[in-house]
Amino acid sequence: MRWRVVDIVVASVIGVATGLLFLFWNNVGYAWFSAADAVTPGLGGIAVGIWLIGGVLGGLIIRKPGAALFVELLAAIVSALIGNQWGIETIYSGVAQGLGAELIFALFAYRRFGVVPAMLAGAAAGAAAWTLELFLSGNLQKSPEFLGLYFATVVVSGAVLAGLLGWFIVRGLAATGALSRFAAGQDVAQRV
Numbered sequence: 014m015r016w017r018v019v020d021i022v023v024a025s026v027i028g029v030a031t032g033l034l035f036l037f038w039n040n041v042g043y044a045w046f047s048a049a050d051a052v053t054p055g056l057g058g059i060a061v062g063i064w065l066i067g068g069v070l071g072g073l074i075i076r077k078p079g080a081a082l083f084v085e086l087l088a089a090i091v092s093a094l095i096g097n098q099w100g101i102e103t104i105y106s107g108v109a110q111g112l113g114a115e116l117i118f119a120l121f122a123y124r125r126f127g128v129v130p131a132m133l134a135g136a137a138a139g140a141a142a143w144t145l146e147l148f149l150s151g152n153l154q155k156s157p158e159f160l161g162l163y164f165a166t167v168v169v170s171g172a173v174l175a176g177l178l179g180w181f182i183v184r185g186l187a188a189t190g191a192l193s194r195f196a197a198g199q200d201v202a203q204r205v
Contacts, residue, residue: 015077024074024080059170066174068084074195075195076126077123085107109142
């Protein structure tokens with residue numbers, strides 16, 4: 014369970030890369046979010062999942078306590094430092110989302126990393142984001158219908174866009190041999 018130097022380096026690379034992905038998603042994803050929210054308020058949550066993917070990737074690849082939180086938080090810091098429309102609030106979101114994903118990996122005692130734990134980690138990151146936004150974005154003042162729809166869409170988006178997609182990304186990276194120094198890479202090599 015102790016972190017190696019390679020764990021720190023790779024987690025940092027994943028965090029920075031995810032932060033750069035967020036820069037792209039801050040425009041494309043936010044446009045999708047706004048369009049869906051214009052159709053029905055709360056439906057925009059369906060676009061949130063990509064912002065939750067850092068914690069899932071960190072947890073699936075590093076497989077050690079703190080990895081999900083570290084990667085999601087670093088990605089949020091990169092996104093905030095380079096500049097986005099949410100500023101410092103991005104870092105608060107990174108903490109909440111990373112803790113949501115981290116909780117699931119901890120519940121599985123950092124021993125199960127299949128598609129189900131990945132999707133649960135994405136969903137939990139979504140639930141944590143929703144909870145933070147109750148207070149940070151003033152969502153607590155919105156209608157129960159909005160809150161229910163937004164919760165459902167954020168959790169589903171987290172499960173699919175962060176959890177399932179994150180699991181496929183890790184499997185793809187592992188198949189190339191890029192993760193051969195990690196258990197995630199060795200799992201795929203044993204199945205081949």
